[in-house]
Amino acid sequence: MEKLKKFFINGTWVNPRSDETMAVISPSDLRQIGTVSLGNEQDVNDAVQSAKKAFTSFSKTKKKERMDLLKGLKRITERRFEDLAQAMREEMGAPISMARSAQADAALGHLESFIGALAELKERAVLDSGDVLLKEPVGICGLITPWNWPVNQIALKVIPALATGCTCILKPSEYTPLSAMVYTEIIEEAGYPAGVFNLVNGVGDTVGRAMSKHSEIDMMSFTGSTRAGIMVTKDSSETIKRVTLELGGKSPNIVFSDANLERDIRYSINECMFNTGQSCDAPTRLLVESSCYEKVLKIAKKSAEEILIGDPTKEGDHIGPLFDKIQFDRVQNMIDVGIKEGASVLTGGLGKPHGLEKGWFVKPTIFYNVSNTMRIAREEIFGPVLVIIPFNNEEEAISIANDSPYGLAAYVQTSDIKKAERVSSQLRVGAVHINGGGYNYGTPFGGYKQSGNGREGGLMGLEDYLETKSLHGL
Incomplete structure (x- = not known):
């Protein structure tokens, strides 16, 4: 030392x-x-x-x-x-x-x-x-x-x-x-x-x-x-x-109704909360086709509430704290902003998880009834906070996804591979992860726009x- x-x-x-x-x-x-x-x-x-x-x-x-x-x-x-x-x-x-x-x-x-x-x-x-x-x-x-x-x-x-x-x-x-x-x-x-x-x-x-x-x-x-x-x-x-x-990033994650919803929503929630949400390419905007929106809310809530939070010294797949008080205060402030903007809290919210009052631990939080004009949908929060936004068709999904100053990554969930590639070609981002496809060492990493x-x-x-x-x- x-x-x-x-x-x-x-x-x-x-x-x-x-x-x-x-x-x-x-x-x-x-x-x-x-x-x-x-x-x-x-x-x-x-x-x-x-x-x-x-x-x-x-x-x-x-x-x-x-x-x-x-x-x-x-x-x-x-x-x-x-x-x-x-x-x-x-x-x-x-x-x-x-x-x-x-x-x-x-x-x-x-x-x-x-x-x-x-x-x-x-x-x-x-x-x-x-x-x-x-x-x-x-x-x-x-x-x-x-x-x-x-x-x-x-x-x-x-x-x-x-x-x-x-x-x-x-x-x-x-x-x-x-x-x-x-x-x-x-x-x-x-x-x-x-x-x-x-x-x-x-x-x-x-x-x-x-x-x-x-x-x-x-x-x-x-x-x-x-x-x-x-x-x-x-x-x-x-x-x-x-x-x-x-x-920075504010990566969209487009979920079409033909996706394997149980698998893909669980993956999407875990990917957003991984590293306690402190990843620049985290999929923090979940764009969901309207026809499956209500079902996705139920799966997302259950998935988030199953995420474990705990001691970093212990082995397991739990998440740890945010890295310092400045980041903790910022995340708490942005959750408060979301509430005041009129978004609904699906799970999580303000405060620390029960039993973890010492340290900078936070609750995995999901908002719904969100529009892409809200601050929680546009600003990089850098914590375990997800917003869910509905869309009606492919064109609207692409428009919402691209309506961001950032362009680091995007995610697409669909059983139609041709659709996945068609949508991916129109997203202004440096990487698109399709149906859980992960980053591999040696692949160039970087983004568009800001x-x-x-x-x-x-x-x-x-x-x-x-x-x-x-x-x-x-």
Whole structure:
């Protein structure tokens, strides 16, 4: 835990220049589990100079050298797997079974897919014109990751940077520094040259802005809120950086009357509430064909009330708390907003679940009698809150689904596969999950509209970290 008070710069754990710190609190029982140092502009500059020096040589490494390093990273990640899972269980309240099967699993799943993508990547190609096309590392990368999927997002940013020959500075969420510390130890043990990877903890308004504005950082990759993504983009524009963003969502889930309602509604409720609703692509708008609306309400209510809530240290398929008081208060406020807007509470509502008064636990909540103009249907709540909206026909379903500033994901439930594909082709989103189809490692992840730009994962995830150079006259 003492490393939480240090930063990892130029291959060593160093004392920060800043003396500012913050308590790290367990969301399940409100214990202080550590103290993290919060960096400043000088700390960022130290990390940038370290990355700049390392880039000179690391950018020239052969693919085989980088591949060997990734394979070593995989071996150590496998050995430290449980440490990653326990860190996220502690810092963000992820139930330990889910922390293993989803949160920590992402460290290996993405790594394996990037190893495969790097093997496929052509760093030199001859065009039909005879000119030569080269793919080269973009440079020094600033990486900012969120608290809701800490290691998942670290893996999606750090691994492609390392794989392509870039150097980087990681600013994880200051609220979830334990998993970032463990991941940094894994990279350190894997033997990456000093300065290739650097870690600076801190708040977005200080460390994040210093990174975005820094003239020697070539690329910023950010995952978080749309509001913060706009700030990263504005700050980065001063030096014409490349910017990739994975932002918010308000994903529609279209349920047609020909779906397997018992199966698909149960899946839909569980998918919305998974990770306590703290996923940017959660299906939080359930659009239901009018002819089966009343039946869906009954299934949805029963499914939500069967969801277990409990202690993250215990194994099982229950959900845990929200990650902090700020998020708890926001979710409670939005439930109150929904009630005042005139929506009806099908189940859940304000307050904490019985017996879970300590910690930031909330009731899985479902609203019906909702219109798509209500705030609860338009704003990302980031908690276990679902709205149910009826539609009369396919055209109206598509219209409601697309009537959102976001475009990260959508879900479609129907027994008619041709209909599923027809509807999917008209949804302005980066991914469509049909009849429970899940995301697979290596598939590019990202969204349309205010859900961001760029794609993370697989070959496309590598390409964001590469520049293209053409050679003429060879």
